[in-house]
Amino acid sequence: MRPRPPVARTLAALALACALAGCSGGSGLQGERPPAADYVGAVTLTEARPGAPDRPFTFRAAPGQLLFVFFGYANCPDICPMTLAELRKALRTLPPADARRVRVAFVTVDPYRDSASVLVPFLATFVDSAHALVPRSQGELARAESAFGATSTAARNAQGGVDVSHTGLAYAVDDQGRIRVQWDFGTKSATLAHDLRLLLAPRAAT
């Protein structure tokens, strides 16, 4: 028997890996299946805006749009810029009209350093019109994280800095306030673009 061509073998391996890792099976999405409790549309946080009053923000995309949600911090050298840079790359491959339907909601997990004046310019480096979400209390942050299955810690260290840890997943939330897919850190732009296209397609919006 002829050996299978490399492409077929790769596809078979992908299908197997997908089955083993619990990819979002029939949906065709390449990211991870979100938690069973996928409704986050009732979670509210404080959105900080430069030169404007804070306003409440709810995790529900505008009609026909998606929210790309990430819990991170501005002084993050590796994971957060990597994730936002991959998203930026993914958005550049989408038709501009589709890219404009993806809005970033970035929740800071670093209450010590991330004010609006730090977070807003940080986000603007990567994407336009991101929502900079600055929880008013540890409890507010914890409730939002819990809804997404996320967790983080932030503590001052002996050198005067802040040690931060965070789960590092990114989420797509639809206009019904449901998490449709989540991506682990390190997910490449091609995967993000693939899933965003699928979720933005008209049939996915109904």
Next chain:
Amino acid sequence: MSRAAVLACAVALACAAAGCGAPARGVTVSGAWARSTPEGATVAAVYATLRSAAGDTLTGVAVAADVARAAQLHETVRDTAGRLAMRELASLPLPAGRDVAFEPGGRHIMLLGVARPLPPGGTIVLALRFAHAGTIVQRVPVREI
């Protein structure tokens, strides 16, 4: 003088003497790049791939004081709760003939107290110190990634 200060001096001296293209003495540094930083950033990350023909240990890193206050070797690790955190590495072994990568999501050279934004297209200079190969001064291009 602190070790960091000695290395920072080495950056300046070696750069002046060797024009920043110092021969690697058994260690090669390839694909080095620094991530450009946004306005107001206080930290930055540098990535590169190191390879030692005979085996060596990376024992330290330094950066000129006008770029950042300090440089450290960092590794991203996942804790039992699934959280990602950064851990400083005191040193990093380079097994003979094997690539050891600093790459996004894995290890990075962390610049702390970044003096001003690193714009894409710029260059910074790092000094990498090895147990056997001595100090290698490396030009690092800044890229938007």
